[in-house]
Amino acid sequence: MQRLAGRLRSRGRLGFVPTMGCLHEGHLALVRAARRRCASVVVSVFVNPTQFGPGEDLSRYPRDFARDQRLLRAEGVDVVFRPDASEMYRPGHATRVDVERLTRGLCGRYRPGHFRGVATVVAKLFNIVRPDVAVFGQKDAQQAAVIRQMVRDLDFDVRIVVTPTVREPDGLAMSSRNGYLTPEERRQAPVLYRSLLLARGLVRQGERDAGRLRRAVRAAIRRGPAARVQYVELVDTAGLQPVRRVAGDVLLAVAVRFGRTRLIDNIILRA
Secondary structure, three states, rough: OOOHHHHHHHHOEEEEEEOOOOOOHHHHHHHHHHHOOOOOOEEOOOOHHHHHHOOOOOOOOOOOOHHHHHHHHHOOOOEEEEEHHHHHHHOOOOOOOOOOOOOOOOHHHOOOOOOHHHHHHHHHHHEHHHHHHOEHHHHHHHHHHHHHHHHHHHHHOEEEEEEEEEEEEEEEEEEHHHHHHOHHHHHHHHHHHHHHHHHHHHOOOOOOOOHHOOOOOOHOOOOOOOEEEEEEEEEEEEOOOEEEOOOOOOEEEEEEOOOOOEEEEEEEEOO
16 A cells, blocks of 8 residues: 555645545545545545444444445545555554543543544554545544644644535434434434534524533433433534633534434534
């Protein structure tokens, strides 16, 4: 892959989209964003075991590489990189990348070690693929912030691009995990986005208090009987630290369980 990357970079800028496969329109939007900016595009397909905690869904995470290949070929991707876990983590592997502070709250509080696994595998992929541009989605806002911090701190020569969340017609953020939802859970799941839009509407009407906004979002999510709120948080967009009031840009992020399925979503509030 490193040799291939060198040849691709001789043609112009190299774009990269890291994925765990089971691709959907959200992933393809990232690929198109990379294509618009670069002469060549590499997509990795790797279900990274180090970002799954005990009891999480590594074994049942959806995989369909043949379909992924067809979709990526149709998008004109130059190379699909599909390493094996034994190649990515050879015997004796002992190095981890731990981005502090940004990983303590939001999902990091409930998924210990998750972002260490994410940062480690992305650092390895950057060193293997050697891209000029790497594209991530806003749906995973905390992940994008962690990667940006890692790139700054470790002096990776790569530009990070974050593109808007791609949604289903009813507003549900596209995710490979949506396929886990039962028909009834899927019917209720758009309550996440509706609750975020409710908060945006309240801010536009003049509400600034983070506590009142959190309570309004929680109440709205609970209108879905299957929904179990894990967190509703308002944090600053730079350091992901909790805020008391909406001033400037603030990230409103939620994590909700529907049965065994954990979904996340977020929106930027501006005041």
